[in-house]
Amino acid sequence: VPATGDPPVLVRGIAALWTGRALLRDAAVVLASGRVAWVGREADAPGDLPALDGGGCIGLPGLVDCHTHACFAGSRVDDFARRLAGATYAEILEAGGGIHHTVRETARADLGTLAGLTRARLAGMLAGGVTTVEIKSGYGLALEPERRMLQAAALAGGPARVVPTLLAHTIPVGRDRARFVDEVVDDWVPACAPFARAIDVYCDRGAFSLAEAARILAAGRAAGLAVRAHAEQVTHTGIAALAASLGASSCDHLERIDGDGVATMARAGTVAVLLPGAMLYLRDAPPPVGALRAAGVPLAVATDFNPGSSPVRDLLASATLACLGMGLSPEEALAAITVNAARAIGRPDLGRVEVGATGDLALYLPPPGEPADPRVLVQYLGGHRAFAVFVAGERVV
Numbered sequence: 001v002p003a004t005g006d007p008p009v010l011v012r013g014i015a016a017l018w019t020g021r022a023l024l025r026d027a028a029v030v031l032a033s034g035r036v037a038w039v040g041r042e043a044d045a046p047g048d049l050p051a052l053d054g055g056g057c058i059g060l061p062g063l064v065d066c067h068t069h070a071c072f073a074g075s076r077v078d079d080f081a082r083r084l085a086g087a088t089y090a091e092i093l094e095a096g097g098g099i100h101h102t103v104r105e106t107a108r109a110d111l112g113t114l115a116g117l118t119r120a121r122l123a124g125m126l127a128g129g130v131t132t133v134e135i136k137s138g139y140g141l142a143l144e145p146e147r148r149m150l151q152a153a154a155l156a157g158g159p160a161r162v163v164p165t166l167l168a169h170t171i172p173v174g175r176d177r178a179r180f181v182d183e184v185v186d187d188w189v190p191a192c193a194p195f196a197r198a199i200d201v202y203c204d205r206g207a208f209s210l211a212e213a214a215r216i217l218a219a220g221r222a223a224g225l226a227v228r229a230h231a232e233q234v235t236h237t238g239i240a241a242l243a244a245s246l247g248a249s250s251c252d253h254l255e256r257i258d259g260d261g262v263a264t265m266a267r268a269g270t271v272a273v274l275l276p277g278a279m280l281y282l283r284d285a286p287p288p289v290g291a292l293r294a295a296g297v298p299l300a301v302a303t304d305f306n307p308g309s310s311p312v313r314d315l316l317a318s319a320t321l322a323c324l325g326m327g328l329s330p331e332e333a334l335a336a337i338t339v340n341a342a343r344a345i346g347r348p349d350l351g352r353v354e355v356g357a358t359g360d361l362a363l364y365l366p367p368p369g370e371p372a373d374p375r376v377l378v379q380y381l382g383g384h385r386a387f388a389v390f391v392a393g394e395r396v397v
């Protein structure tokens with residue numbers, strides 16, 4: 001990721017700029033030294049700077065995809081067909097398919113292959129204006145392949161920014177559970193902590209129990225990692241309340257969260273990461289968004305891009321699906337893929353176009369015939385290409 005944005009650049013002609021918190025009409029932005037140096041009405045913009053004319057475009061902060069499994073090899077197209085024919089996600093997983101299938105395929109790919117696949121996926125996301133992608137490990141299920149995934153994710157970064165997370169995803173079929181959790185806590189966490197920003201655990205049927213997940217999250221936190229959890233997705237376990245009580249930056253999925261989980265997340269300031277791709281692909285019911293909103297829990301939306309439960313690469317399309325399937329307003333959906341997503345990954349400098357923030361910016365033309373209103377990017381389902389993208393003040397698209 002480029003560190004500086006010298007020389008400073010003035011981006012003008014932004015008919016509608018969504019800053020992450022507010023809408024600014026006829027706006028301009030100055031990016032300098034990798035940051036947002038100025039933002040305001042174009043009429044008040046400083047002169048004498050090299051300028052890019054947005055030509056009446058829509059401007060958004062560089063988008064933040066705060067939950068992905070974008071580093072993997074192999075295909076799950078057969079899972080897709082089996083689930084459509086009536087098998088459930090948990091049944092396939094417990095029978096040694098699903099995540100276990102991707103683990104076997106990922107083990108066959110060397111570091112360069114894995115990094116190359118991930119880089120190709122990031123390129124498509126960047127073209128859509130996504131400048132930051134959180135990528136989880138979790139298809140290794142042993143120390144070496146987990147660390148290799150984190151290294152591959154890091155190698156895939158630039159120009160898109162990668163934020164890596166160590167994910168304890170599930171338990172290999174036939175392994176002694178207690179010994180496996182010991183291995184995660186005693187070996188993976190210390191060895192992988194230098195390559196990750198957060199620890200994440202999948203606590204569910206077919207994966208870790210609440211007690212096992214608690215040990216893993218506590219170990220990650222003690223190693224200096226932020227705490228996150230795949231929480232209350234297929235079954236209710238109580239992990240959302242537990243993770244929030246450990247100070248989790250996010251709890252994700254939440255289809256089966258209860259009132260205690262919501263209240264504990266609200267008290268802790270934990271972000272709810274909604275994953276409409278997984279909800280729709282698993283033909284599940286939505287999480288209780290009304291209760292989360294009423295409690296004041298910040299709402300983020302991510303793709304959950306992975307080959308099984310959410311083969312979805314388009315973050316703006318995920319925002320649309322969160323409106324249609326979960327009841328977000330277009331404004332909530334825009335905040336959910338910018339400022340709140342940045343908070344979920346512990347990077348409050350991202351996801352907003354405000355003075356001092358990191359200089360990530362994406363410019364879009366509205367669909368033909370539509371007004372320059374950021375909400376149209378959520379109204380139209382996906383496929384939006386940014387005609388200019390800046391990462392840390394540097395133009396990369």
Ligand code: NIG
Nearest residue numbers: 099202278304306307308309
């Ligand atoms: O976030 N639910 C568990 N983990 C992932 C799915 C990963 C996979 O199916 O490969 C999720 O949906």
Ligand code: FE
Nearest residue numbers: 067069230304
């Ligand atoms: Fe996930």
